[in-house]
Amino acid sequence: MVDIKGQVLRRRNIQKKPYAMAVMDCGDVILSSNVQYSGLVSRLLGDGREQHVFDTSPSYCNGVSVTADGKMLICTCDGRVVMVNVDGTKMKQIYKGSGNDSARHAVEDAVSNIYISDYLNYAVVKINKDGKFSSKITNTTGGQHLGRPSGLVVDTMNNILCADSYKHCVYIIDQNQQMRELVGRSHGIKHPQWLAVDCENNLWITQGDENVFVVRYLST
Incomplete structure (x- = not known):
């Protein structure tokens, strides 16, 4: 953790190689790991403990984000975006790209649309709040x-x-x-x-x- 001047405020060692992170409203941090064949998503609690949340193996993770109602959007190297409860239970698949790292990151906007960066297809894809494909921005x-x-x-x-x-x-x-x-x-x-x-x-x-x-x- 650093301040606006770049000074290190806090440092934590974690078990797996971190790749992307998101911060929950409560202050806990969600981390994804992109170690090959290990798609671990973990939660760093305020008291310093690391809690396992979800595993996308054998696909490793790309980006992770948190929605307004506290659910996680997890992207995997095989092109999927899945929505997961904070307790680790999978809710649904939001998107399936062409595989091979196509879904890099997904975020939710203020009106519950989801935007996905499709890395290999040179596009940002919009999924509306009903879970339907809306548009592709290229x-x-x-x-x-x-x-x-x-x-x-x-x-x-x-x-x-x-x-x-x-x-x-x-x-x-x-x-x-x-x-x-x-x-x-x-x-x-x-x-x-x-x-x-x-x-x-x-x-x-x-x-x-x-x-x-x-x-x-x-x-x-």
């Missing part, structure tokens, strides 16, 4: 094609932010499904992977070169 308003969409996050305006690790940029998708580049190479972005937005509307971007960028793009 191009910006200027005609630029998505490269490798990775991490997603929803901001306070219900925009979807998408990291594109191949095009070295972060896109913003508004409520009308219009997509444009928010920050990119000219800002020093290189292989962005995962995104988060904090309570002060700072956008946190983790990169493949192990750097973390913090961008203020909305006024509070």
Whole structure:
């Protein structure tokens, strides 16, 4: 855990190689592991204990997120997105891509639509609140094609932010499904992977070169 200045506040050692994380309203942290053939999802409790929640083996995990009502959206390397209760009981399959790492991350917006970054199919897929396919976003308003969409996050305006690790940029998708580049190479972005937005509307971007960028793009 670090503060806004990058100072380490707390460090925890966990059992498996962590890949992605999400924070629950209660402050517990959900972690996915992408160790090959081991798709473990665990929960770090406030008292420091690590609790096993779900196992996607033999497929390993990609991204994980938490919905407004406390359910988990777990992406697996074989292209699935599953919804899981916090106690680890599987509820339903939300999406099945073409396999081979196609579903990288899934997030829920403010009106219960689910957006999925389909890494291998160069698209962000929208599933409506009834669980039906709604749309596929592949191009910006200027005609630029998505490269490798990775991490997603929803901001306070219900925009979807998408990291594109191949095009070295972060896109913003508004409520009308219009997509444009928010920050990119000219800002020093290189292989962005995962995104988060904090309570002060700072956008946190983790990169493949192990750097973390913090961008203020909305006024509070």
